[in-house]
Amino acid sequence: MMVRSLIDIFSAKAFEIDPLHFQDDDIHMKQALVLKQVKHVLHKLISEDPLESLYMVDIIQRLGIEHHFEEEIEAALQKQHTYLTDFSSNHKLYEVALPFRLLRQRGHYVRAEVFDCLKCNQREFTEKYGEDVKGLLALYEATQLGVEGEDSLAVAGYLSYKLLHAWLTRHKEHHQAMYVANTLQHPLHHGLSRFNDRSIFLSDFKIKNEWKCLEELAEINSCIVRFMNQNEIIQVYEWWKDLGLAKEGEFGRYEPLKWYMWPMACFTDPSFSNQRIELTKSISLVYIIDDIFDVYSTLDQLTLFTHAIRRWELVGTEQLPDFMRTCATAVYDITEDFASKIHQKHGLNPIHTLKKSWVRLLNAFLEEAHWLNSGELPKAQEYLNNGIVSTGVHVVLIHAFFLLADTVTKETIAILDDIPDIIHSVAKILRLSDDLEGAKSKDQNGLDGSYLDCYMNEHQQVSAEDAQSHAAQLISNEWKRLNLQILTPNPFSSSFLIFASMLQEWYL
Template structure:
């Protein structure tokens, strides 16, 4: 190890010691939260698990418990997969069941309550109330002139980027640990480790990206399919976000390959092929026989060859490393994706606007999320058996909710993606057509945001439930949902400024914290 790695390892050991020796429950929680927000928690998984196990069940709705403490406790435990009832917030409500008005002055408590509210599940009215109450009073506080500048910035960040629904690595450099928790002796040590770690990980990501560019260039699809997108950096961002841990380097490389083909095949259906060619291509992918591609145009043959090679390569890797051959499931997933693309192509060719429900049901598949997460499931190799594979093949809620979030955000970002001249249709178009004679319907965009919110609640519930998926797979699903607004957050100039900032923070900028 070189000098930096030795120092890095020494600081990790010191933080492990401090975390294991802390007696104050609140300080333990704050330290865990800080490690997570600075994206260095992966070094301390065992220690954090011990802390959260000790904390689980120790706090209740006692009147002596501070709102900030209780909400932080609630959020950290739910994020880690522990079920904590929303009843613990009852002591902060009045006789009418509303949050007490005097809490409107507790800025730290409101920030923690707002953060906690984003881990709500279906039917948890208390967290819906908490979200509204905290958002209202934090927004009022932000507009006032009474807050200290550091606290005002923290309030703005909380409102705009709640931790659970955003990418920690994107916001880590803005996390002002000193001003928020500067009285703790471990702050400077944690900041120094975060700085070293961030720059080391950035170097690793840069090396991986170079390999991805090399692989994409050697694959040759960008030369053969001139109409298709040529965006290996964007495709790699999905993988780096789903699997940010440095130890998952090889998994990121492999996952980027099917992601790239989702984009390329999407462009074939949207831009490149006639309806007859697309039907033949879909049939060929479903049959998955070399002889079935003879009638295809040359560019489709080239694409199918790349698809076959990558699917075989990933299947061999999973078989060798985990003892399970996923080729049947992966081929079926590609066939399903092409069928969904073909349905959309037929709708557009016939100028048919489908029912919004039919559009979204098909859009879950055409989003590519079920296919990508199926590949990720096998690459992780955790809990592989007949029952879990059967479950994955049927797009369970953990997968479909993530897909709904992507599909709806994609449709909200109405700007065309780079180089795309095709047409996918959109949920909003279908919804407005379906309700064109109903003047009482809510704003289509508000309706879509409500659907996205509901999908997040279902996703939160799936992450807390006992199902066939490992914590790593659940985290990856959440991370994909988290990056979606960045990927489709077009501004009026049809560019993606927040995504560009994310790329800079991941790959280009050193940090000092």
């Protein structure tokens, strides 16, 4: 989902709230009452019908209100861990695929061998599950959380994808057709739940009457969050105005809303208001610096600018245009302020790590500028290694880590000083996805210095279609590596891991 579509969605909905109505209804008191109802229903299901409780957990997550139920969700999942090790062919496909996905999403490792009893040839699979839309959807969603080496799970994902497409061909007018098509295009693991069309899945899931309090809670939560977003956007605009960059002609038309979309879409918990605002500031600088390198400056100016950031001082930048010096000042001031806030909260100052992230980013931008100036394409792997850094993902995720961390230690800071595997995978997926999307939408005779251009230049015999298939396979492989990293013990908070995995959808 690209930035523009998110802005369109948000612009249409975010400002529908009447603040006076919001206060008069005492919506927080109403939320507490409805939340109590939902928790009562969920607690009862966990003890009496564990599988049904997971069905409710699935609905809760799709509605984007899981932050209210962290303990209950964990309790429901723990009950399923033993159950999944004893799966037999007597169970329905949905009954194993749903808990498998929910457990892996939360970082619980479940062996893919639970699906071994499904091994059969394609004809048998089709005969048995060809019309089981509910089971096939659950299986397709579950296979998105596969890791390297799980070949049987990959095959099951491929077959479920084919069968769901075949089902759509036969049932174009079916009431579930839109939901099936939407799932194939935007599987949950790659999506942003807040921006899913809830009317599609709610009509498919047919929420039970006793669960209507779920919809009510979701509506209240959406109202509260949109109201907070409205106030946060005002704060972001005020910050942007005070920063001074808006006065520079090059940046006068920039829209802070575009930068705010990242944290707004990924930090859905209402309690993360400060985190959304703080992260918007660093994201804005990534966008601005990217444009400085791509549009507004000469190679000599970019070299001076990069050297200034490396030294972390403005001395020697007198030859730069005012807008570049103003931007450099903003990088220093925002980073120092951010580091000071983290120091006050955790007792450790991350300024060295933050500086290193900005220097690494500008070095990558400068390398791309040299390639562009030379008119020669680098080797594909050389491009990709640099392109992973030039996404700016490491800058965003390092800031996000400090904003979301329960504790900050010297050990975790040391991990961030180099790009850890989870950040590397996120950035690689974003870089390749962006380049692949650009290749599909552009004139195939043109070059834009993307990974696909470099790959085809290096492998003259490869067609554009083959290059795209190669990039798609790299993306698929990296998703598996990212899934494994989430399932492996690591020093990152669950909120950070969720944010990192959700970040993919920005370019998908």
